[in-house]
Amino acid sequence: MNSIDSKERIKNHFETEAVEFDNLILKLIPFYEEMIEALISTIPFENNKDINVIDLGCGTGTISLKIKEKFPNAKITCLDIAENMLNIAKFKLSEFHDITFCLGDFNDYTFDKKYDVVVSSLALHHLANNIDKKIFYEKVFKSLNDMGVFYNADVVLGSNSHNQNISMKKWTEYMNKNVSIEEIENKWIPNYEAEDRPAKLYDQLEWLSSIGFNNIDVVWKYHNFAVYGGQK
Numbered sequence: 001m002n003s004i005d006s007k008e009r010i011k012n013h014f015e016t017e018a019v020e021f022d023n024l025i026l027k028l029i030p031f032y033e034e035m036i037e038a039l040i041s042t043i044p045f046e047n048n049k050d051i052n053v054i055d056l057g058c059g060t061g062t063i064s065l066k067i068k069e070k071f072p073n074a075k076i077t078c079l080d081i082a083e084n085m086l087n088i089a090k091f092k093l094s095e096f097h098d099i100t101f102c103l104g105d106f107n108d109y110t111f112d113k114k115y116d117v118v119v120s121s122l123a124l125h126h127l128a129n130n131i132d133k134k135i136f137y138e139k140v141f142k143s144l145n146d147m148g149v150f151y152n153a154d155v156v157l158g159s160n161s162h163n164q165n166i167s168m169k170k171w172t173e174y175m176n177k178n179v180s181i182e183e184i185e186n187k188w189i190p191n192y193e194a195e196d197r198p199a200k201l202y203d204q205l206e207w208l209s210s211i212g213f214n215n216i217d218v219v220w221k222y223h224n225f226a227v228y229g230g231q232k
């Protein structure tokens with residue numbers, strides 16, 4: 001599949017899944033709420049500070065809503081490629097007037113201003129390969145204000161095949177508490193193989209370091225899911 005077909009497939013997946021997404025994600029992603037809580041807790045600013053935030057692949061707006069609950073003065077840009085996901089985000093966040101919704105692809109997104117916080121959850125693994133990911137992290141670094149942070153909650157690869165196999169087993173066990181093994185084997189694992197391009201966590205931390213990020217950390221991890229990032 002070339003990268004345009006793959007992007008179209010990803011977009012169609014989330015356009016179709018939007019209405020059931022919030023329910024589904026809890027069934028498929030181990031400890032999703034705990035992971036997001038870890039992501040939000042890394043934001044190192046006073047709660048009342050006026051911060052500029054961008055949520056890359058914001059989906060239905062779950063992360064942005066939690067940021068607004070903790071940082072009421074945050075101005076957030078919500079970016080997503082799937083209109084149906086973004087429409088749910090607009091609905092969920094409709095009480096706030098300082099949120100900008102952008103329908104677009106983060107691959108060719110031009111960061112139009114400087115941010116204090118760049119966050120993403122379960123989206124950047126869609127960047128096609130390691131080169132694209134590293135170039136993207138460089139773009140994120142340039143878009144940050146000094147002391148600004150980038151944190152990503154995402155699916156990652158283990159450093160060797162043993163760890164990767166254990167992760168896949170643990171992930172399957174988690175999903176199987178909520179969905180049948182047939183559905184996992186015939187739908188969710190093939191979906192992962194067709195759409196997801198995770199990178200090794202260790203490599204990503206090295207890229208962040210070589211780009212110039214400080215205070216690089218992994219603040220949460222469960223096998224192939226992790227929250228990691230750094231500060232400018």
Ligand SMILES: C[S@@+](CC[C@H](N)C(=O)[O-])C[C@H]1O[C@@H](n2cnc3c(N)ncnc32)[C@H](O)[C@@H]1O
Pocket residue numbers: 010011014025056057058059060061062063079080081082085104105106107120121122123126
């Ligand atoms: C698994 S969902 C996660 C949504 C949300 N961040 C969350 O954790 O609840 C991934 C989201 O990334 C979006 N996405 C995937 N590729 C994208 C791209 N190239 N540009 C912008 N958004 C993208 C999808 O449309 C989808 O809404």
